[in-house]
Amino acid sequence: MTDTPAPARDYRDTVFLPKTDFPMKAGLAAKEPAILERWAKLGIYDRLREQRLGRERFILHDGPPYANGDIHMGHAMNKVLKDIIVRSQSLMGKDAPYVPGWDCHGLPIEWKVEEAYRAKKLNKDDVPVDQFRAECRAYAEKWVDVQKAEFERLGVMGDWAAPYLTMKYEAEATIVGELLKFAESGQLYRGAKPVMWSPVEKTALAEAEVEYEDIVSTQIDVAFEIDSAPNAPELVGAHAVIWTTTPWTIPVNQALSYGPEIIYLVVEPMYDAERGSRPRQLLIADVLLESVRARLGFSSEHVKRTCKGSDLADATARHPMHALGGFFAKPRPFLPGEFVTTDAGTGLVHMAPDHGEDDFELCKQYGIDPVFAIDGAGMYRADWAWLGGQGSVINKKFVSADGPICTDLREAGALLAASDDFKHSYPHSWRSKAKVIFRATPQWFIPMDRSDTESPSRLREGLGEGSAANAALDASPPPTPPASGRGVESGNGATLREIALDAIAATTWIPARAENRITSMVQGRPDWVISRQRAWGVPIALFVDRATGQYLNDPAVNARIVEAFRQNGADAWYADGHQALLGPDYDIADYEVVKDILDVWFDSGCTHVFTVEARYGEGTRANLYLEGSDQHRGWFQSSLLESCGTRGRAPYDAVLTHGFALDGQGRKMSKSLGNVVDPLKIIGESGADILRMWVASTDYFDDVKIGKEVLATASDAYRKLRNTFRYMLGALEDFDESERVAVSDMPELERYVLHRLGMIDTELRQAAEAYEFNRYTRLLTDFANEDLSAFFFDIRKDSLYCDAPSDIKRRSYRTVLDVLFHALVRYAAPVLCFTAEEVWQSRFPSEDSSVHYLEWPSLPEAHDPAIGARWTNLRSVRKTVTEQIEPYRRSKAIRSSLEANINLSFWGDDAGWADLEKTDNSELAELFISSEVSKERRSAGTLDDTISTYPGLHVEVTKTSFHKCGRCWRHLPEVSVDGELCNRCDEVVAHA
Structure with missing residues (x-):
């Protein structure tokens, strides 16, 4: 019988392995709702307000999303970024309230309610306005509740019990009050100008409500016979050729425009084949001869004469449909236009002041007014001599090369060329997706270039001589600055544009390039069209004198209007109480009650008043506005103009803009492409913290991608950070203050790690203060992965597992781990709000505590270069x-x-x-x-x-x-046989 050596003893029970119940698998999708429920019971937001009372305040004013439909990835990205910033400011010890809000008025909601009517074969116009508005309110309330729950699920902490809504009575009263401030200070007028108009929705649209899509249009070349040319009589009988991609504007033509310095040719074309009656002589710009020849189809030409554009001064031409008489029989003057170029076309431009901004401004200079031939549905009005009652002008068949306009021009011998193949970008309503048109209509405007000291009688806006509105302008006295102090910063007499540009320069723009963008937009923007021809919104609560066309400007009446709105909301304007609002000094029979509603951008431009100032004091402005880059032409600008017009300054100190969320291939998300990434699905499968990790990790100042691969990267980064916390929780089991070691008594490695922590702490704070959370997150994860997991933890695991609990090295390590834990859980809390709470509760369980009550860590002094x-x-x-x-x-x-x-x-x-x-x-x-x-x-x-x-x-x-120690597995000279203990382990086991 052979002796069998005794098996080596198993020393695993003597090794101090980390112990924790904190799971490696996150299970966030199931765990996060329970954490949200706990926060709700704690009243965590209100508790924080109590704890931070009296501290320096940081206000991030929430831009209102629209209460219409489930949230999308853009919403999620925006709200998470806001929450990260607010939480980080709170972490830095500030009182950082967050009041979420919603835009509740306007066309998108009204359109949805109308769709429900259309589905039932009902006409919205047959429904009493109060009933229709009530249905719009109910629709908005429904989606506010839905989106509120979805935003909370993202972990966004805020005053969800009392958000701001533009449809709350107090908000509607404030909005109309701000409008009346503009009216009282003379910064409001009614005029007729071409604005972007949706024939489908039958209302004016703001630039921010328009999106541009590529379309194929009909392009036509039309001949206007010159019947008078005092400076160049030889031109009489020639035909001026114009080119346009909007054939429907020809029936509203009133003039032709030329470039004074352009050289024009009169040519006799030679056609390859006769194609009907054609003018014998054509007037076109010399540099465009080749392109015109190609479109018109003539093989060669004989140049009869050359002239300069200035020779066309005082010349006139006949409209192609002059035989219809009346409007069409009037001579069409040639007008000099600086905007006329030789980039395309013929070098001559036909003018329809109803349907073009350049057309309107040039014609206005020469006393030519709009004629309002096209109605709100895009039809020519019934009494119009040509195509009366027909349309719609955005219907492709109506304006095609074979449509009625081109057919009539062809029969009149004026259509030189027509083709349905011109590709270009064109504005569409972002709601109905239908094409919009420029259409002159009576609208209410806030002027960009009227100074405080400028009489409105100098600012006629195209209603025509003798119109009621211009009579009002002539009769009104010079406006006075509002009591709120408009003009204080820029000086009395400054225009709204000048004040706004000064305010832009005084604001911090993040990234810095955003300043150039909004500056150029404000420099070039036209007067602000604030009226809409709809029902769901805050009405333009003005009374207009029927005799003079002047709106009533009485502070007492205005005060009664604001109070009525405060008591009954904007619906008060639709009740039978207008005489009561006017009071005993005026008779309602003498006044027109304005029925237009306000542009919703004016609504949202006022949110700083009924949210920031109302909650934190008059004159308070937000530290930060944060939205997508499209808001340079939207909310950022409307808020700026509203505040500059009533307060003489911007409503914000800084503005941060982020890019758009694209799919994994960098494409815009759309249902038609099937590439929409749903944030709610991600949350349901992986948890909100994964989405928050993605947001914080992106370079969100530019457009960002999100897809499976991108989310996998975010998940991997999350997993590594979670494992870092799990290791620290296990390694710190039963740690207490008696074990703590002073920094001066620690080994150099521990002092080095604390030194590194101090450096990272400084960088993290700088990144948070600069709102650079992609840098913040990278610093945090790199430190956890490279400095800790792959270096410090790796080296010290031997000491943790095998040194005696009383050993100074092990105690020092655990002391540093405790410092690291308290720091890292705080650093992670703004980004991984759920996981940080789970980590904190795992170590310090308490029904009444939260990691989000904590402030920026106070680190031991260990800086040692x-x-x-x-x-x-x-x-x-x-x-x-x-x-x-x-x-x-x-x-x-x-x-x-x-x-x-x-x-x-x-x-x-x-x-x-x-x-x-x-x-x-x-x-x-x-x-x-x-x-x-x-x-x-x-x-x-x-x-x-x-x-x-x-x-x-x-x-x-x-x-x-060397042989291997049976406990610590190190190969050491004192170990004579594999499995025996080294000196250290022998002593630890002996005293265990």
Whole structure:
């Protein structure tokens, strides 16, 4: 019988392995709703307001999303970024309230309610206005509740019990009050100008309500016979050729425009084949002859004469349909236009002041007024001599080369060419997706260039001589600045445009390039069209004198209007109480009650008044506005103009703009492409913290991509950070203050890690203050992965597992882990709000506590640049050693780095050698997680030494001959047989 050696003892029960119930698998989708429920019971938002009372306040004013439909990825990205910023400001000790809000009025909601009517074969216009408005309100209320729940599910913390809504009575009263401030100060007029008009929705649209899509239009060349030319009589009988892609404007033509410096030719074309009656002589710009020839189809031409554009001054032409008489029989004057170019067309432009801004302005200079031939549905009015009662002008068949307009022009011998093949970008309503038109209609405007001291009688806006509105302008006195102090910063007499531009320059724009964008927009924008011809919104609550056309400007009447809105909302304007609003001094029979409603951008432009000022005091402005980059022409601008017009300054100190969320291939998301990434689906599958990690990790100042691969990257980064917390929780089991070690008594490695933490802390704070959370998140994850998990934790796991609990090294390590825990959980809280709470409660369970009550960590003083430089060098050496060990491990020459003996040959700079020489070989072995280390200084290297990635260092790896300790698994000289204990482990086990 052979003696069998006793099996080696299993020492696993003596090793101090980390213990924690914190799961490696997050299970966020199931866990987060429970955390939200707990926060609701705690009243965490209100508690924070109490705790931060009296602190420096930070106000991020929420731009209102539209209460219409479930949230999309753009909403999610926007709201998460806001929440990260608000939470980070709270973490930095500030009182950072967040009041969410919604835009509740306007066309999109009205359109949805109308769709329901159309589905029932009902006409919205047959429904009493109060009933219709009530249905719109109910629709908005429904989606506010839906979106509120969805935003809360993202982890967004705010005053969800009392959000601001533009349809709340107090808000509607404030909005009309702000409008009346403009009226009282003379910053309001009614005029007729071409505005973007939706024939489908039958209302004017703001630029922000329009999107541009590529379309194919009909392009036509039309001849106007010159019947008078005092400066160039030889032109009489020639035909001026115009080119247009909007054939429907020809029936509203009133003039032709030329470039005074352009050289024009009168040519006799020679056609390849006769194609009907054609003018014999054509007037076109000389540089456009080739392109005109190609469109009109003539093979050559005879140039009869040349003239300069200025020769066309005082000339007139006949409208192609002049035989119809009346409007069409009037001579069409030639007018000089600076906007006329030779980039395309013929060098001559036909003028329809009803349907073009340049047309309107030029014709106005020469006393030519709009004629309002096209109605709100895009039809020519019934009494119009040509095509009366027909349309719609956006119908492709109606304006095609074979449509009635072109057919009539062809029969009149004026249509020189027509084709349905012109590709270009064209404005569409973002709601109905239908094409819009420029259409002159009576609208209410806020002027951009009227100064406080400028009489409105100098600002006639195209209603025509003798009109009631212009009579009102002539009769009204010069306006006075409002009592709120408009003009204080820019000086009395400044225009709204000037004040706004000054305010832009005084605002911090993030990123900085955004300033140029909004500056150019404000510099070039026309007067603000604030009226809409709809039903759901805040009405333009004005009374207009029927005799003069002047709106009533009486502070007492205005005060009664505001109070009525405060008591009954904007619906008060639709009740039978107008005489009561006017009071005893006026008779309602003498006044027109304005029925238009306000542009919703005016509504949202007032939110700073009924949210920021109403809650935090008159004159308070937001520290930050944050929205997508499209809001330079939307909310940022409407808020700016509203505040500058009533307060003489911007409503914000800083504005941050982010890009758009695109699909994984960088394409705009659309249902038609099937590439929409639904944030609610991501939350339901992976949890909100994964989405929040993605938002914080992106360079959100530009457009960002989101798809499976992108989310996988965010999930991987989250998982690594979660595992860092899990390790620290396990390693800190039962840690208490009696174990804490002073920084001065710690080993140098611990002091180095605290030094690194201090540096990271500074950088993180700087990133948070600059709203650079992609840098913030990268700093945090890199520190957790590279400085901690791959370096500090890796080196010190031996001490944690195997040193005695009383050992100074182990206690120092656990002390630093405690400092790291308190810091990292705070740093992570703004981004991973759910996970940080889970981590905190795992270590410090309490029904009444939350990680989000905490403030920025207060770190022990451990800044030591010398230690930082030394350990930066030692880490580089460690990296080189690890790279040299890896081939041996892969080839299985050694099973782990613990079996490796390392010999370092160094001939580099003195500083590098000093760091190595100062470090004991046993410390280096611990640093490299190897068996033993030897080192030598050499005078030079050889060719064989080039394997080193560290300049001047050669690493030789051999397998150790030492035996393995049965407890710590280190290969040490005092272990005589594999499985025996080393001296340290023997002592720890003996005293356990």
